[in-house]
Amino acid sequence: MKNFNPADNIQDLQYFGEFGGVNPSISDSSTYTFLSAKTMFDTFEGNMEGCYLYSRHSSPSNLYLDKALAAMEGTETANVSASGMGAITPTLLQLCSSGDHIVSSRTIYGGTYAFLKNFTPRLGIKTTFVDITKLDVVEAAITAETKVLYCETVSNPLLEVADIAGLAKIALRHNLKLVVDNTFSPLSVSPAKLGADIVIHSLTKYINGSSDTVGGVTCASQEFIDSLKNVNSGASMLLGPTMDSLRSASVMKNLRTLHIRMKQHSHNAMYLAKRFEKDGLKTVYPGLKSHPSHKLYASMINREYGFGGMMTIDVGTLEKANALMELMQAKNLGYLAVSLGFYKTLFSAPGTSTSSEIPMDEQIEMGLTDGLIRFSIGLDNDIERTYQMMKKCMMELNVLTSESILTE
Ligand code: PLP
Numbered sequence: 001m002k003n004f005n006p007a008d009n010i011q012d013l014q015y016f017g018e019f020g021g022v023n024p025s026i027s028d029s030s031t032y033t034f035l036s037a038k039t040m041f042d043t044f045e046g047n048m049e050g051c052y053l054y055s056r057h058s059s060p061s062n063l064y065l066d067k068a069l070a071a072m073e074g075t076e077t078a079n080v081s082a083s084g085m086g087a088i089t090p091t092l093l094q095l096c097s098s099g100d101h102i103v104s105s106r107t108i109y110g111g112t113y114a115f116l117k118n119f120t121p122r123l124g125i126k127t128t129f130v131d132i133t134k135l136d137v138v139e140a141a142i143t144a145e146t147k148v149l150y151c152e153t154v155s156n157p158l159l160e161v162a163d164i165a166g167l168a169k170i171a172l173r174h175n176l177k178l179v180v181d182n183t184f185s186p187l188s189v190s191p192a193k194l195g196a197d198i199v200i201h202s203l204t205k206y207i208n209g210s211s212d213t214v215g216g217v218t219c220a221s222q223e224f225i226d227s228l229k230n231v232n233s234g235a236s237m238l239l240g241p242t243m244d245s246l247r248s249a250s251v252m253k254n255l256r257t258l259h260i261r262m263k264q265h266s267h268n269a270m271y272l273a274k275r276f277e278k279d280g281l282k283t284v285y286p287g288l289k290s291h292p293s294h295k296l297y298a299s300m301i302n303r304e305y306g307f308g309g310m311m312t313i314d315v316g317t318l319e320k321a322n323a324l325m326e327l328m329q330a331k332n333l334g335y336l337a338v339s340l341g342f343y344k345t346l347f348s349a350p351g352t353s354t355s356s357e358i359p360m361d362e363q364i365e366m367g368l369t370d371g372l373i374r375f376s377i378g379l380d381n382d383i384e385r386t387y388q389m390m391k392k393c394m395m396e397l398n399v400l401t402s403e404s405i406l407t408e
Helices: 006-011 037-044 061-072 087-095 110-123 135-140 164-173 224-231 235-239 246-254 258-278 293-300 318-330 360-365 383-396 402-406
Strands: 076-081 101-105 125-132 146-152 177-181 198-202 214-219 282-284 310-314 346-348 372-376
Touching: 006 258, 037 372, 061 214, 061 246, 076 087, 076 224, 087 110, 087 146, 087 177, 087 198, 087 224, 087 235, 101 110, 110 125, 135 164, 146 164, 146 383, 164 177, 214 224, 224 235, 258 282, 258 310, 258 372, 258 383, 318 346, 318 372, 318 383, 360 402
Parallel strands: 101 125, 101 146, 146 177, 177 198
Antiparallel strands: 076 214, 198 214, 282 310, 310 372, 346 372
């Protein structure tokens, strides 16, 4: 991992517009002309470097963003898509056929969970969901049919940490592909450097960072990305979750400030997590020593980008959680909204929103409680001021009592 700095890798890439513009020109075409029919045929066969055929396959703007995200993750190449799910679903369908099996973390984004639990069985692909923090349990779930180990670096919404290096060893031993969704921890964690085969992001979140678009990416070897884009058998090419060139150009511009944003998200989240925990609130944040995987996570991260901007608190009941979120929104401390990675703090109760696809009994089993609030901490300039205002809201609703504060 020495000398690997994902933000420097992005910064070192230089693209110019066709008239010397400081940003690359946007390819505003769905199809491309050829001077000779032979070149068109060769391009169709995938044998012409630098030629474009049709924008569902690739476009210059998308290739710029592919290159930047591959540089960030340290993979050979990448393929951007119209959403995070548009990256996850073709990747898994490319790796698995009818009769195959997946071992997945049970604490993953609700949409991914629903895809594996409800949709892929229709295609003959079965999934066993496990506690990803227990490597022996993960290994015991592998069968002769298993093709993929799937997890999120930091899980949604419980913020469990996957031991990527440990999982990579298991994957290698059993000849599986380790697929990691790194949406919660861009720059902080470099899963491919820890042994993951394929790294996925929902660009909708931190990487784009302005909550104005959905997008996704699969970062992997050239061989795998070529297979995804193959005109005869590639899941991305055939299912068609293509990102539009105008969007990839705008995501590219936002990517330029990701390192600054991640540092501020991490700084603010660490500040609030420490203060809330000290106040006696049940707080989960990988940067806190009380987090069960704190030491592991500290050893995995690229330190300067910190422990990330996601944290949870548990206020006991859904009613209290809802009242607190509504009050914080009324005081302009953030928005009651799903998603993450915005300049503004976003909060939601995952059990009734982003994880509502997970049946209630399974939510209870995995520790997803009613009073849980998931925070994506924003870029607030004065986080002590934010803390004081949030504390006031909590006191008003008896989430925090003056006694608990006085024990400071
Ligand atoms: N992965 C994670 C961890 C997510 O939180 C989400 C969305 O919330 C997704 C994937 C899906 O991304 P998208 O909404 O861009 O399809």
